[in-house]
Amino acid sequence: xxxxxxxxxxxxxxxxxxxxxxxxxxxxxxxxxxxxxxxxxxxxxxxxxxxxxxxxxxxxxxxxxxxxxxxxxxxxxxxxxxxxxxxxxxxxxxxxxxxxxxxxxxxxxxxxxxxxxxxxxxxxxxxxxxxxxxxxxxxxxxxxxxxxxxxxxxxxxxxxxxxxxxxxxxxxxxxxxxxxxxxxxxxxxxxxxxxxxxxxxxxxxxxxxxxxxxxxxxxxxxxxxxxxxxxxxxxxxxxxxxxxxxxxxxxxxxxxxxxxxxxxxxxxxxxxxxxxxxxxxxxxxxxxxxxxxxxxxxxxxxxxxxxxxxxxxxxxxxxxxxxxxxxxxxxxxxxxxxxxxxxxxxxxxxxxxxxxxxxxxxxxxxxxxxxxxxxxxxxxxxxxxxxxxxxxxxxxxxxxxxxxxxxxxxxxxxxxxxxxxxxxxxxxxxxxxxxxxxxxxxxxxxxxxxxxxxxxxxxxxxxxxxxxxxxxxxxxxxxxxxxxxxxxxxxxxxxxxxxxxxxxxxxxxxxxxxxxxxxxxxxxxxxxxxxxxxxxxxxxxxxxxxxxxxxxxxxxxxxxxxxxxxxxxxxxxxxxxxxxxxxxx
Numbered sequence: 001x002x003x004x005x006x007x008x009x010x011x012x013x014x015x016x017x018x019x020x021x022x023x024x025x026x027x028x029x030x031x032x033x034x035x036x037x038x039x040x041x042x043x044x045x046x047x048x049x050x051x052x053x054x055x056x057x058x059x060x061x062x063x064x065x066x067x068x069x070x071x072x073x074x075x076x077x078x079x080x081x082x083x084x085x086x087x088x089x090x091x092x093x094x095x096x097x098x099x100x101x102x103x104x105x106x107x108x109x110x111x112x113x114x115x116x117x118x119x120x121x122x123x124x125x126x127x128x129x130x131x132x133x134x135x136x137x138x139x140x141x142x143x144x145x146x147x148x149x150x151x152x153x154x155x156x157x158x159x160x161x162x163x164x165x166x167x168x169x170x171x172x173x174x175x176x177x178x179x180x181x182x183x184x185x186x187x188x189x190x191x192x193x194x195x196x197x198x199x200x201x202x203x204x205x206x207x208x209x210x211x212x213x214x215x216x217x218x219x220x221x222x223x224x225x226x227x228x229x230x231x232x233x234x235x236x237x238x239x240x241x242x243x244x245x246x247x248x249x250x251x252x253x254x255x256x257x258x259x260x261x262x263x264x265x266x267x268x269x270x271x272x273x274x275x276x277x278x279x280x281x282x283x284x285x286x287x288x289x290x291x292x293x294x295x296x297x298x299x300x301x302x303x304x305x306x307x308x309x310x311x312x313x314x315x316x317x318x319x320x321x322x323x324x325x326x327x328x329x330x331x332x333x334x335x336x337x338x339x340x341x342x343x344x345x346x347x348x349x350x351x352x353x354x355x356x357x358x359x360x361x362x363x364x365x366x367x368x369x370x371x372x373x374x375x376x377x378x379x380x381x382x383x384x385x386x387x388x389x390x391x392x393x394x395x396x397x398x399x400x401x402x403x404x405x406x407x408x409x410x411x412x413x414x415x416x417x418x419x420x421x422x423x424x425x426x427x428x429x430x431x432x433x434x435x436x437x438x439x440x441x442x443x444x445x446x447x448x449x450x451x452x453x454x455x456x457x458x459x460x461x462x463x464x465x466x467x468x469x470x471x472x473x474x475x476x477x478x479x480x481x482x483x484x485x486x487x488x489x490x491x492x493x494x495x496x497x498x499x500x501x502x503x504x505x506x507x508x509x510x511x512x513x514x515x516x517x518x519x520x521x522x523x524x525x526x527x528x529x530x531x532x533x534x535x536x537x538x539x540x541x542x543x544x545x546x547x548x549x550x551x552x553x554x555x556x557x558x559x560x561x562x563x564x565x566x567x568x569x570x571x572x573x574x575x576x577x578x579x580x581x582x583x584x585x
Contacts, residue, residue, distance in 0.1 A: 018240035018276035019213070025222040026244030028337050029278045030147070030309040032067025032113065033060075037254075037283050037313025041073035041124055044093040045101050052105050054316035061110065063328040064337060067147050067224075068105050069113030069311065072124040074098070080127055086139055087127055102144040113147030114140055118208045118229070119154035128154065129212060137215035137223075145223055150212055150243075152229040161203050163194035165234040168358065170261060171250025180268060180358040201241065205233035213242045226280065226309065236269050240277025245309050252282035254289020257361070259299050260382070264363035266306050267347050273307055275342035280309050287314030287323050297326055297415070298380070304332040305345035305369060305378060331373070331414035338371045345369025345376055348397050352382055368396045375399055376414070 019026070033051055035043050052068045055061050076088040089098045096104070102112040116136065117128040129136045129150070140148065168177035200206060209227055216223045225243035229235050230250050239246030248269055249262050262281050273279045281303055286296040303310055312327060335345075350357055351365030367378040375398040379391050393399045393409060412418065 018274070019217075019225075019243065020276055021222045021224075021244075023222050025146075026224050027275050028339065029245065029307045030067055030224060030226070030311065031063075031065040031333075031337075032069055032111075032147070032309075033065065033312040033316065034069040034071055034113070034149070034283050036071035036115075037252075037285060037288055038315045043070065043073060045096060048101060049104060051316050052108055052110055055110060056108060058316060058319075058324050059328060060312075060316075060324075061108075063330075064333055065310075065312070065327075067111050067113050067311070069115070069147055069149060070098070070101075071115045071149065072122050072151070073126060074115065075126050077126050080132075085132065085135060087132075087136055097143075098145075099143040106144060111146035112144065113149060113224075113226075114143075114145045115149045115151065116212075117151035117153050118212060119152065119159075120156055121154040123151055123153035130156065130159070130208070133212045133215040134218065137212065137219055140216075140223065141219035141221040145221075147224045147226065148212075148216065149226045149228055150209065152232065155208070159204050159208050161205050161233055163198060163203070165194070165200065165232065167231040167249065169231065169249045169265060170258075170360075171230065177358065177360075179356075200234040201238035203233045205229060205235070206238045206242065210242050228280075231265075236272040236279065240272070240274075244276065245278040245280040247280045247282060249282065252285055254285035254291055256291065256295045259285070259291075259295065260363055261360040263302050263306075264358065264360045266302075266308070267364050268358065270306060270344045270346045273342075273344050278307055278309060279344075281306065282308075283311045283313035284327070285313060286326060287319045293322055293326075296323055300326050300329065301332055301378065301414075302367075304329075304336040305367060305376060307336055307342075307344040310336065329415065331376075331412075331417060334373060335369065335371045335376050340372050341370045343369065345378065349395060351380070366391065366395075368398055370398050374410075 021027075033055060035048065035051070038051075039047060048068060048070055055065055055068065074089060074094065076090055080086060081088055091097075094101060098114065105112045115122065117123060117130075119128050119130055122128050166180075166182035168180050168182055172182070194200075209229065213225055216225055227235060227239055227243045227246040229247060231246075231248040235246045236248060249265050252258055252262060266279055266281050269279050284300065284303065285291055286299060291299065300310070310327075314323075345367045346369065347355075347364030347367050349355065349364070349366035352362040353359050362382040363380075365380040365382060367376075367380075369376045375396065377391055377396055399409065
């Protein structure tokens with residue numbers, strides 16, 4: 001039997017004491033690049049240096065990426081040096097040696113990482129480190145290594161754990177996973193279930209990884225230690241005492257289903273992450289496989305929000321500019337690298353499923369986290385169909401604790417960085433609507449939502465994958481400063497060919513204005529439907545009409561009171577009899 005640990009129960013367990021390196025290495029999650037997902041074993045000196053230069057040329061170094069990591073298959077496969085027993089770099093792949101390429105990478109102002117394994121061989125069948133930890137740690141330090149990824153292949157029998165913790169992951173063979181437990185586990189996979197209260201830091205896995213950790217600490221050089229034991233031996237309970245990060249699952253693949261599965265598993269382990277210790281959700285797959293732009297945005301946003309190490313895993317020479325832009329997102333990277341708040345964002349509501357439901361297909365949909373810039377709020381549609389998602393500030397943990405009735409919140413789109421409006425508690429009780437759509441068709445990015453003091457314009461975009469709404473919310477202990485609507489609308493670049501919603505009461509309508517799009521003009525205090533454009537858009541479903549109370553409407557240059565007769569005439573022009581049936585409940 002496996003030790004069955006429900007993921008929800010893990011949240012109550014305390015974080016453990018972390019390793020603190022003298023120069024601050026590992027305090028924040030790592031940013032860098034790794035060769036494996038792009039090249040597997042087909043690596044050489046030229047490819048690594050090309051990647052290092054691309055990090056600079058693409059602006060990734062300026063964005064904070066610093067590690068250039070050489071993964072498996074870099075050494076001579078036949079064995080170690082017969083005299084010194086040192087591990088030998090492959091002279092064909094790396095004619096300058098690892099020290100030579102490390103010097104070149106350092107000259108670029110970057111850092112270099114290497115790969116090893118806590119077994120007799122690496123996963124690719126090359127010499128590994130078990131039994132030679134101190135020798136190899138000294139060698140790595142002499143070469144100028146700054147980062148060690150330490151894998152978990154070919155573990156000898158005398159180092160195999162006597163118990164096994166549940167890792168509810170597709171890489172394991174003992175599913176199904178009932179809310180994060182592994183009832184299908186067999187005793188043949190381990191010596192038996194762990195007794196209640198078993199201290200996993202005393203497991204052979206923890207000791208095995210600890211030996212290399214001690215060896216690295218003994219060097220006169222700070223080397224970031226990345227544990228890659230696939231979540232075994234409840235590594236989240238002792239990883240921070242051993243290294244800077246620890247993998248919590250098996251390997252990632254470049255498919256949305258796998259990204260969502262890892263996201264789901266990680267959502268139950270956030271309590272173990274903070275400064276100096278980070279859950280590792282595995283390398284980024286942006287640019288690989290069939291991940292679309294929207295999926296890639298989702299992938300990056302949640303890895304950043306959960307403060308996993310972000311290690312790029314693609315060929316940077318062919319990475320499209322829109323994918324590069326995702327990896328350089330300033331607001332998400334600022335949240336990821338925040339030096340005041342170490343805790344990751346966490347789910348506050350599951351959405352499709354009841355709270356605390358373990359579901360690899362439909363993970364938690366509503367997340368938030370604190371940062372110096374404000375509160376990061378994320379919403380997700382995990383369904384295979386169009387769905388509305390509503391963010392209520394009264395439900396967001398970081399926001400519901402704040403202030404009184406006169407407080408307000410400044411909202412920004414974290415993808416564009418643009419101001420989306422100032423939302424006061426009196427304006428709809430702080431409710432934010434996002435339409436997140438999954439539909440076959442072209443992609444136009446993620447949804448944007450504008451708040452303008454009681455008048456809400458919601459826009460939806462078409463996507464074949466889960467679309468996400470992202471907002472950075474800054475609390476302000478005073479009412480909204482009422483800026484002009486024109487500035488707000490132009491600022492978010494409203495285009496009338498996008499799906500949108502007009503919010504109005506029974507006596508007012510909103511006149512949309514934008515310098516670069518068709519304008520609706522006012523004549524005799526009613527909307528002139530030039531060429532029946534608005535009527536056609538309503539009939540096509542591109543514009544919806546949503547009701548708000550009169551008390552939340554503001555009569556100014558964008559809202560014109562209509563006498564009842566003209567209001568009724570306006571509705572008839574839209575082929576609408578009663579606006580009430582369009583109200584979204």
